[in-house]
Amino acid sequence: MENFTILDHSGIIHYETIGELIHTFKDQIHLKGIQTGTYKKILLVMIESLENIMKHSECCPPGQNPASTYMPVFSIRKDVSQFIIASSNPVKKQSIPAFKDRLEYLNTLDQQGLKDFYKKTITNGLFTNRGGAGLGLIEIAKISGKKITYEFSPLDDHCDRFNMIITIDETSN
Amino acid sequence: MLPFYSGSSDFSPRAEFSNTTGLFELAGVSRPENVSAFYSQLIDWLKIFEQECVHSGTWPGNGITVNFKLTYCNSASSKYIFQILEIILSWKRYGIQPVINWYYDESDDKMKDDGQDLADALEYNFNYLSLS
Numbered sequence: 001m002e003n004f005t006i007l008d009h010s011g012i013i014h015y016e017t018i019g020e021l022i023h024t025f026k027d028q029i030h031l032k033g034i035q036t037g038t039y040k041k042i043l044l045v046m047i048e049s050l051e052n053i054m055k056h057s058e059c060c061p062p063g064q065n066p067a068s069t070y071m072p073v074f075s076i077r078k079d080v081s082q083f084i085i086a087s088s089n090p091v092k093k094q095s096i097p098a099f100k101d102r103l104e105y106l107n108t109l110d111q112q113g114l115k116d117f118y119k120k121t122i123t124n125g126l127f128t129n130r131g132g133a134g135l136g137l138i139e140i141a142k143i144s145g146k147k148i149t150y151e152f153s154p155l156d157d158h159c160d161r162f163n164m165i166i167t168i169d170e171t172s173n
Numbered sequence: 174m175l176p177f178y179s180g181s182s183d184f185s186p187r188a189e190f191s192n193t194t195g196l197f198e199l200a201g202v203s204r205p206e207n208v209s210a211f212y213s214q215l216i217d218w219l220k221i222f223e224q225e226c227v228h229s230g231t232w233p234g235n236g237i238t239v240n241f242k243l244t245y246c247n248s249a250s251s252k253y254i255f256q257i258l259e260i261i262l263s264w265k266r267y268g269i270q271p272v273i274n275w276y277y278d279e280s281d282d283k284m285k286d287d288g289q290d291l292a293d294a295l296e297y298n299f300n301y302l303s304l305s
Contacts, residue, residue: 015206019183036280037280040283041283044283047204047247048247048248051247051249115290115293118290118294119290119293122251122290122291122294123255123294125256127209127252133248133249133251135248135249135251135252136248136249139248143283
């Protein structure tokens, strides 16, 4: 089985960056022989993950280039029969407890539980002050069908680095 | 009142709402840069349409048809689309039974699932139609 890297990005994620990465990923699918069904799943997880990074990377002072330790990182790679979508970005320590609770809760849910939680969240009418709908991680969990692997590693007194890995099985269509 | 029209771009859908025929259509990719600003203008238009046309009884149309022809929709857009449909479905109190057509590419199960999740959340039946 072949292992290879499809996308590897390190740097601040802006709205335009996501568009560029989508185009880069689309250019890769024929070269790498990724099937349509799998490609669409990866694309959806990719966009939601990058939008999360864009909304929540909040530890670098505005107008300054972040040091490499604070730089968001995003990659997609093929590993045997799975695709591994890895994202990593700094988050403020104060937002971690609620974030962790949400991730742990999502990991307790099966597909029906995720559908029910999706319904509860889409009907609550709430948006975060960054324009988030609270649906991104639910969508990611639904599409992957597997537990979200994550960890927080300390960066400084105010921020941790959030690392998340999503796996998608290769499908035949 | 004027119809609403917004052309599509790489990451924003085409939105076309007619105040004369009652045909509302959203097509393409929905990942606008400012999702709140994009969908708020549609919601505002619908509220005016309700006041000036549906509620006042001056609207000459017979029904409301909503066509979704989306090929991608991010999660924030989904929540706004839910709000748009909540408004439209609230017009049942005026005797209107909106028809919701959810088009999808047959190779894209996820897009059909998104429609079914919305229909389930709204407790309303959609028609599912092939884009091709």
